[in-house]
Amino acid sequence: MRLFVRSGGLLALLPVLAAGCGRLRDTVDRLRGQPLVLGATISPAVPRPDLTMTATDGRPYDFGQRTKGRVTFITFGYTHCPDVCPVHMANLAGALKQLTPAQRAAVTVVFVTTDPVRDSLPQLRQWLASFDTTFVGLRGTDEQLAAMEQAFHIPPASREDLPGGGYGVSHSAQVFAFTPDDSAHVIYLPGMPAADYVHDIPRLLRGAF
């Protein structure tokens, strides 16, 4: 019985010990001049915007309120993108699968469509679900999209016709990562492998970057 109680106590302490070890590692890495995260740090940081768009369930989604305090990856793109956007989403999905349940539960991934004409809410939902059913898809009016882009200090997406019909959309291609302090200090460029996200997410959860 005493052993059980002791074991239980130790088990309860494990997350605390793990967090402590993580912070100790952060301090050692800082002292050694090593990067804490493999993403690129940006300054000034982007404050988490308090803006509302429409989620794929058709309901308003207040980005600031719904993701407050959470590690949040957010990127802009379109479902007809064959290259950068699906690779981002696949690598993020691959990374999330490698987290502990507690880490996974603390992370939100948001995709904002820059092609609201073709990206209906069902199309957006189906596309995102092919990567991870928990990914949040947001669609808005031109004004809502412009406000979101301005909040991230990125140029507006633009439509460009392709030969033979159809069009592509030029858009910001980095992934912004918010930490629990409700600021995005870190961005991830296209082609960031899942392993790098796996390396960074525990640190982002600790607010280390």
Added chain:
Amino acid sequence: MKRRIGIALAAAAAAFGGCRVVPVDQTGTVGWTRGYLVKPAAGSPAALYLWITNPTAHGDTATAVRLAAADSAQIHRTMAMGNGMEHMTPVVALPIPAHDTARFAPGGLHVMVFGLDSALARGDSAQVTVTFARAGDVTGWAHVITYADVDSLLLR
């Protein structure tokens, strides 16, 4: 089995259509050493990545790509604009210098594939024909993969 049928079909096409059939790992002429066709999500266009190599002493130019299992295909290049923006532009002629390789990869060169047969599944092979200005039509194969495979196959 599906691959064997495909190869037989390609051989027949070569015999009757006049194009040369080149296996994926061919050497001695312009062709590709790696070919990955990424199955699209939710009916979106697919992406095809090739490592086109030119072991000959003469430069060549890729001018068109077509797939037996798709409506159309275009070579595109994704370019970083320097302000965080990515811009996709069509490539109507892709030079492949002598003894050089053009490596298609996410965030760079890719073939945008429209109307891909949705029956193609991960692990299948898809027949691809690239038209070169000098070598003419070269037909080979691309492995069908998913976006989850891109990280390990094309980003490392």
